[in-house]
Amino acid sequence: MPLIRVEMLEGRTPEQKRALIRELTETTARVLDTPKERIRVVLYEVPKTHWGIAGTPVSEIPGR
Numbered sequence: 131m132p133l134i135r136v137e138m139l140e141g142r143t144p145e146q147k148r149a150l151i152r153e154l155t156e157t158t159a160r161v162l163d164t165p166k167e168r169i170r171v172v173l174y175e176v177p178k179t180h181w182g183i184a185g186t187p188v189s190e191i192p193g194r
Contacts, residue, residue, distance in 0.1 A: 132158050133170045139188060140175040147173055 134154050142150075151171045159166045178189035188194045 131168045131170065132162060132164065133172070134158060135172050135174065137174045137176060139181055140177055142175075 136150070136154070151173070154171050155166050155169045158164070158169050178194070179187050181188045183191065
């Protein structure tokens with residue numbers, strides 16, 4: 131059973147998350163030749179204050 135774990139910054143819409151889950155599932159089913167019913171996708175949303183780039187929280191980076 132393939133399990134796909136996605137860690138991303140918070141802020142995507144429910145529609146974007148739904149589309150991501152659908153596309154990851156479709157692609158994995160095709161590439162691995164496995165039924166979609168066996169594929170699991172888990173999205174973990176991380177607050178921008180908890181994600182750092184170059185030593186700075188994303189919440190403090192202009193334009194992010």
